[in-house]
Amino acid sequence: MNHFAVFFKKELKESVKTYKLLLLGIVFLILGIMNPLVAKLTPDLLASFLPEGMSITIPEPSSLDSWAQFFKNIQQMGLIVVLLVFSGVLTNELSRGTLVLLLTKGLPRQTVILAKYAAMLVLWTMSVAISHVVTWVYTVYLFPDNLSQNLFFATFCLWFFGALLLAVLLLGGTLVSSSYGSLLVTGGLVVLLNLLNLFSALKEYNPLALATKNMDVVSGAVAVSELYPQIGITVALILATLGLTVLLFRRKLV
Amino acid sequence: MNILEIKDLHMSFGSNEVLRGLDMVVPENSVFGFVGKNGAGKTTTMKIILGLLKPDQGTVMVCGEKVTYGSSRTNRHIGFLPDVPEFYSYMRPLEYLHLCGEIAGLSRERIKERSVELLELVGLGDVNRRISWFSRGMKQRLGIAQALITEPRLLICDEPTSALDPIGRRQILDILAALKGRTTVVFSTHILSDVERICDQVAILDGGKLVVSGPISELRRRYRRNSFSVRFSSPEEAARFAALSALQQPTISVIVDGDTLTVASADQNGTGQLLISLFSSEGIVPEKFEVLEPTLESLFEEVVQ
Numbered sequence: 113m114n115h116f117a118v119f120f121k122k123e124l125k126e127s128v129k130t131y132k133l134l135l136l137g138i139v140f141l142i143l144g145i146m147n148p149l150v151a152k153l154t155p156d157l158l159a160s161f162l163p164e165g166m167s168i169t170i171p172e173p174s175s176l177d178s179w180a181q182f183f184k185n186i187q188q189m190g191l192i193v194v195l196l197v198f199s200g201v202l203t204n205e206l207s208r209g210t211l212v213l214l215l216t217k218g219l220p221r222q223t224v225i226l227a228k229y230a231a232m233l234v235l236w237t238m239s240v241a242i243s244h245v246v247t248w249v250y251t252v253y254l255f256p257d258n259l260s261q262n263l264f265f266a267t268f269c270l271w272f273f274g275a276l277l278l279a280v281l282l283l284g285g286t287l288v289s290s291s292y293g294s295l296l297v298t299g300g301l302v303v304l305l306n307l308l309n310l311f312s313a314l315k316e317y318n319p320l321a322l323a324t325k326n327m328d329v330v331s332g333a334v335a336v337s338e339l340y341p342q343i344g345i346t347v348a349l350i351l352a353t354l355g356l357t358v359l360l361f362r363r364k365l366v
Numbered sequence: 367m368n369i370l371e372i373k374d375l376h377m378s379f380g381s382n383e384v385l386r387g388l389d390m391v392v393p394e395n396s397v398f399g400f401v402g403k404n405g406a407g408k409t410t411t412m413k414i415i416l417g418l419l420k421p422d423q424g425t426v427m428v429c430g431e432k433v434t435y436g437s438s439r440t441n442r443h444i445g446f447l448p449d450v451p452e453f454y455s456y457m458r459p460l461e462y463l464h465l466c467g468e469i470a471g472l473s474r475e476r477i478k479e480r481s482v483e484l485l486e487l488v489g490l491g492d493v494n495r496r497i498s499w500f501s502r503g504m505k506q507r508l509g510i511a512q513a514l515i516t517e518p519r520l521l522i523c524d525e526p527t528s529a530l531d532p533i534g535r536r537q538i539l540d541i542l543a544a545l546k547g548r549t550t551v552v553f554s555t556h557i558l559s560d561v562e563r564i565c566d567q568v569a570i571l572d573g574g575k576l577v578v579s580g581p582i583s584e585l586r587r588r589y590r591r592n593s594f595s596v597r598f599s600s601p602e603e604a605a606r607f608a609a610l611s612a613l614q615q616p617t618i619s620v621i622v623d624g625d626t627l628t629v630a631s632a633d634q635n636g637t638g639q640l641l642i643s644l645f646s647s648e649g650i651v652p653e654k655f656e657v658l659e660p661t662l663e664s665l666f667e668e669v670v671q
Contacts, residue, residue, distance in 0.1 A: 118468040122454075129456035209452040213512060216416050216446045217470045218438040362436055366418060 144246025386574030445513030503534030
């Protein structure tokens with residue numbers, strides 16, 4: 113069996129045995145269940161808190177509210193949980209020294225990076241898929257309207273943004289050799305992207321749109337094709353990040 | 367044949383020059399003790415041999431092949447055991463050896479065969495606990511098993527015994543000694559009794575160079591200081607013997623310590639015969655009479671300033 117398959121399998125096994133898979137599954141399942149429920153119950157909750165005799169008009173919730181919850185939760189909670197769970201994926205092995213034994217047996221260094229990235233993508237995909245499917249089922253059941261469109265594409269964009277952050281997380285781990293360091297580098301990138309958004313000229317190419325324009329895609333305010341440049345840029349950024357990580361990791365002392 | 371040849375190795379970390387022209391040769395099928403003070407550069411040397419560090423200057427040949435930094439080609443000849451081996455703690459020993467075997471490119475059947483054989487060899491044959499429950503000694507033994515899975519011609523162990531209790535240490539030494547003849551073993555240590563117990567070759571590293579290197583028996587001969595130790599039945603007898611006029615020569619020095627005399631001279635044979643003839647003429651049977659061999663410890667202290 114080739115090295116990639118062996119190490120990839122080891123990473124997946126590790127996710128199961130160290131409860132990463134379970135944790136992500138539960139968190140994203142809960143998020144998925146919560147989204148439509150929060151959308152449905154918010155008006156009732158608000159009404160119950162109002163003093164008697166007072167009334168406000170709250171628009172009837174729709175599937176759009178449910179999906180707005182979905183994107184907000186995945187972006188704020190989901191991504192952070194995923195990054196926290198994976199923050200030590202490379203740095204723990206470096207600081208404990210578990211990699212040395214395998215590297216001296218002929219495991220190529222680029223395989224370590226690529227297999228780890230692939231395994232993280234599998235778990236991230238699984239997490240987003242769980243949340244998406246659960247949200248979708250509940251939303252269709254609770255809000256049988258046809259207001260939401262391009263749901264798959266909108267989720268795909270957010271997933272893609274997450275894929276970029278995971279690549280940067282690995283780069284951070286290679287650069288600073290500590291899990292806090294890799295989180296810091298990843299956080300730094302998000303801050304940088306937010307700053308770049310201040311320049312309207314760059315806005316069109318900022319990958320951040322993949323995590324912020326999702327509801328505009330769902331409501332139809334933004335056409336799918338308008339996000340193509342950002343997707344292209346993100347693909348390029350992911351490849352460049354992985355390439356740089358491999359180069360740095362080859363020179364790294366273990 | 368030499369399984370490992372190091373020539374003129376230089377290595378510094380910043381301004382700290384760790385290796386300054388290290389030359390070392392390890393003959394095949396030896397058990398080679400690599401001795402030096404803490405921080406002498408033993409681990410650095412081993413990491414260079416494994417291609418994990420890039421030396422400033424010098425070459426390392428393993429089985430006639432040159433080691434290049436960052437490549438793992440020559441590592442197929444080498445099994446490596448770090449000072450504190452770390453494993454994936456959620457795995458069981460068989461699982462871990464399986465992973466190692468797969469990475470080394472062994473066939474499934476071979477891995478199974480080797481794993482069982484090796485776990486038996488290191489005394490973990492019936493241990494099916496997760497590695498997180500392993501003691502240090504057990505981890506060290508599993509470390510030897512993983513290092514041997516590819517049947518390497520050279521086994522490199524970095525201070526395999528320093529962190530262990532006396533029983534754990536003896537177990538590790540027994541395992542290493544049992545490999546003699548099948549695999550060349552190089553192990554670094556600062557525990558000299560370990561070297562004396564199992565090594566046939568020794569090299570002492572100091573100041574970034576080897577100060578002494580060769581078969582232990584030869585070193586003992588070379589550093590023998592032509593002296594004898596004689597123990598008498600009582601201190602009085604020892605004092606009486608030391609006062610004999612035959613021993614009052616400028617070339618012979620006699621040190622009395624209770625019932626024991628240490629007699630040193632330039633001419634070993636002559637002095638030895640003189641002592642024996644004195645025993646017979648004085649009618650003394652000493653309790654112990656021996657040619658003093660330098661211990662590794664005294665040798666180490668002598669060559670390492």
